Amino acid sequence: MSKTDPADLAKEFDEFRAGFESLTNEVQRAIVGYDEMLRQVLIAVFGGGHILLEGVPGLGKTYLVKVLSRVLGMSSGRVQCTPDLMPADILGTHIVTDDGTGKKTFVYEKGPVFTNLLLVDEINRATPKTQAALLEVMQERNVTAGGERFTLPAPFFVLATQNPLEMEGTYPLPEAQLDRFFFKLHVPFPDAAQLVEISKRTTGYKEPDLEVVMKGDRLIELQHLVTQVPVAEPMLNYAARLVLATHPEQKTASSRVQRFVSYGSSPRGMQTLIRGARVHALLANRTAVSIEDIKAVALPALRHRVLLNFEGEAESLNVDGLLGEILDGVATPGAEAA
Numbered sequence: 001m002s003k004t005d006p007a008d009l010a011k012e013f014d015e016f017r018a019g020f021e022s023l024t025n026e027v028q029r030a031i032v033g034y035d036e037m038l039r040q041v042l043i044a045v046f047g048g049g050h051i052l053l054e055g056v057p058g059l060g061k062t063y064l065v066k067v068l069s070r071v072l073g074m075s076s077g078r079v080q081c082t083p084d085l086m087p088a089d090i091l092g093t094h095i096v097t098d099d100g101t102g103k104k105t106f107v108y109e110k111g112p113v114f115t116n117l118l119l120v121d122e123i124n125r126a127t128p129k130t131q132a133a134l135l136e137v138m139q140e141r142n143v144t145a146g147g148e149r150f151t152l153p154a155p156f157f158v159l160a161t162q163n164p165l166e167m168e169g170t171y172p173l174p175e176a177q178l179d180r181f182f183f184k185l186h187v188p189f190p191d192a193a194q195l196v197e198i199s200k201r202t203t204g205y206k207e208p209d210l211e212v213v214m215k216g217d218r219l220i221e222l223q224h225l226v227t228q229v230p231v232a233e234p235m236l237n238y239a240a241r242l243v244l245a246t247h248p249e250q251k252t253a254s255s256r257v258q259r260f261v262s263y264g265s266s267p268r269g270m271q272t273l274i275r276g277a278r279v280h281a282l283l284a285n286r287t288a289v290s291i292e293d294i295k296a297v298a299l300p301a302l303r304h305r306v307l308l309n310f311e312g313e314a315e316s317l318n319v320d321g322l323l324g325e326i327l328d329g330v331a332t333p334g335a336e337a338a
Helices: 006-028 035-046 061-071 087-091 128-140 175-179 192-202 216-226 233-244 255-260 267-283 291-302 310-314 319-329 333-337
Strands: 050-054 076-080 092-098 104-110 117-121 142-145 148-151 157-162 181-186 261-263
Touching: 006 035, 006 061, 006 216, 006 267, 035 050, 035 061, 035 181, 035 216, 035 267, 035 291, 061 076, 061 117, 061 157, 087 092, 087 128, 092 142, 104 148, 128 142, 128 157, 128 175, 175 181, 181 267, 181 291, 216 267, 233 267, 233 291, 233 333, 255 261, 255 310, 255 319, 267 291, 291 319
Parallel strands: 050 157, 050 181, 076 117, 117 157
Antiparallel strands: 092 104, 142 148
């Protein structure tokens, strides 16, 4: 329910920040380091989006999903992607069963996707056919099978992982699949101090006894609250110019974008910029979205939506660096007016 009283909204915004901080602190009891990545993960969660985590094996990507499901009091499922994985292994399938009276009937056996938090491990090892099975799931939160439509539990998130190093036996994610992810986050390798702390926490007999900080219903309420953070027209125009600047056919695109980029961000990139910036604004104790909020979420929101052409791939161009140039080159509302 939309709130119009400024005092009520201010109170709700304070509760949002307190809930976000409590959730972060509880997760950090189990997860060592990765403070900025964890912040971005939770921004995506409160923004209602799916997350693609990219990092080498052993960095705790799978464990992060397990911890999140605990502290949010949610059910979780896991799909380990392999080339022989079929869509039915994810979505489920109709099976023949006895109805108890001797008659045979078709019953839909639900797959692991029917959960709150779905880990899709090494998603780029699944074939394009199986990857496509997740498109409706991620966008509509529904599964259609045998003419029937099944609604997934709410809230529902997909956290997918991929290994950027081992490319044998993998299938690059198509543009439509990448576009369904709210953020793409790089999982960094821990430093020496973090490695020591990881060893202390994980080589004993007992794991941290994590508490449920926030239930799914409350999370949904806070997701709705985020949508009430105001976004002024100049901020919307600035975000739109950022998205357009990633398109090589645009007259305003830089020479490097025109030379190295094949396709720019979709309209979902614009939606992600605004949704993520709203969450970031609340965390920064602002009552409306600012330029800083949009810039803060621009890299994870757009890096997987900017596709390099052959020359860009051959040059091993860093997309984050290219986006940094775009952020520096696109005029901010104040500068534009001046």
